[in-house]
Structures are given as C-alpha cells and as structure tokens.
Amino acid sequence: MPECWDGLSGLTSTLPDTVLSHLFSQEELVNNTELVQSYRQQIGNVVNQANLQLFWNMYNSRRDLDINRPGTVPNAKTLRCPVMLVVGDNAPAEDGVVECNSKLDPTTTTFLKMADSGGLPQVTQPGKLTEAFKYFLQGMGYMPSASMTRLARSRTASLTSASSVDGSRPQACTHSESSEGLGQVNHTMEVSC
Template sequence: MDWAAQKLTSVTSSLSEQILTHLFSQEELSANTELVQAHRDRISKASNLINVELLWKTYNSRRDLNIDRSSCTFKCPVMLVVGDQAPYEDAAVECNSKMDPTTTSFLKMADAGGLPQLTQLFIRRY
C-alpha cells in the first residue's frame, strides 16, 4: 500500500514537495513554518536540481537493511532519533526492534516532526 501511494505521489507532486513530505509531518507542512519554507526555497532554488532528483530516486530505491538482533551486525553504538510526528516514525521503531538493545539507544523527541534535531534547534533559537 505504501509503495503504491509513494508511486502515485511521485507522479502528481513536485520534487520539492516529495522531499518536504518525507522530512516534515502534515501538521508542520500545513503550518508552513519558517523552517519548512526555508527548506522549500532551498530545494526549489538548488543549482543542481538534477543531482538532487537523482539522489532522491536513489534514496527511494534503496533496499531494506538485513539487520538481525541475534547477530552482531553493527560493531559500534547506534542512536536512533525520531520526532513524535515524523512520517517515518514506524520505520524507526521497527529498525530499533531489530537492533541489539545493549548497543542501541532510541530517542523519540516530543513536538518534533521529520527533522527533530533541526526543529528543536530552530524553536529554541527563536
């Protein structure tokens, strides 16, 4: 179902809107905050928009990581950070469930969307 929705969105939406939908929650997009508008302007005015589009297509065609909790997939500590309104919150929770809990930390930030680190930093500055 998600695959079909993503394919339909890629046909009907502009590149910048596709990226913004991935980065921000619907609530953030409808509020049209300064942070969202800054990203929209940055994407739409990029001098290398063809490269941005190629990167976006590559990102969307990536395969699932073969992570297994029973094997030592990662040798270093891992911290997963997600906003409580992020469009990819379920994917981050699923990834966390596959990781070794002794070397993995999971942080869910309140009042944050798809870019919790930037959103929280931006809110605190203003």
C-alpha cells in the first residue's frame, strides 16, 4: 500500500489510514470499529490506490477560497446563495467548518452541528441530515408541503421553551437565532439524539 509522509511528525502511514483519520474522529476510530473497518476495507480493496493518491494530493494542495464576511473587509468576496454547512460533533473537520461559517454572510448561512454523528453525518445520521436538509430547502421557499417530523417539532419547542418536548431527553434539533450586528441573523442548528 502507498505510504504517506506526515510533515508534522515525520511519520509515515498507509494512505487508507490517512484517509480514515480525515473522515473519522479519534473516538470513532476506536469505538465504531465496524463502520471504520467497512470503510478501511472499501478504501484499501475497492478504490484504485493510484487514483486515491492523486485525489489526496489534490485535496492537500487546495487553496483558501479567499472569502470574508460582508462588512468586515472592503469589497469582500463571499457566497451570495443560501448555504448550509454541516459538520458532526468532534469531526476532524469541525474547526474548518466553524471557520468557514465565520467568513460567510450570517443572513444566508445555516450552520448545522450534528451531535452523535462524528465525521460522517450522512452515514451515521442520514435521517436527521435528510430532515435538516428538507427544512433548509423549506426555509428557502421550496417544498412547502414537505412533512417535517421530529426536527420541526423540536425546533418549535426549542424556540418557545428551554426544556425538551417530552421532558425525558434532548430533542432532534435546537435552532437558535442570534444577532451579530444590526439586521444580521445567524442560523445555527445542533442536532442530538
């Protein structure tokens, strides 16, 4: 298997292990062995290793988008469309997603941090992510008749009460809106089991 050079520590590891440590948190690598082993097997046996190495090299050589929050820098470049950023709690990419969120227009950006989902919320919590995405689209005026289950009920309850709907455990989503400046609203959702 190809080995990767870790420029910080000088250690080498196999490319599949390097990719796995990018996809999963350390906690997941230790505790979610069945899912991690499934991915290790797929990455090591199914994926063309030469192509994986090329992909990894391109990923590591990507550059910053050079965007800034409107109003913080004269003529700031930013995304003008609605954006939904999703990251699992304790995901390896959490800091990068939070930093990206800080550079986007808070009036058009929704930040979703999913509890109990780690580095791959689309794999570990697909139902919750799908429902959050439906809600995001509904907020833009699409899918007005989409049935929203736990997420919608939880959002309504969290905006009116600090306690959960059933009183026994946290609900699927907490949606908070806070002003960071005049007329700016920051959309943040945290999804938990």
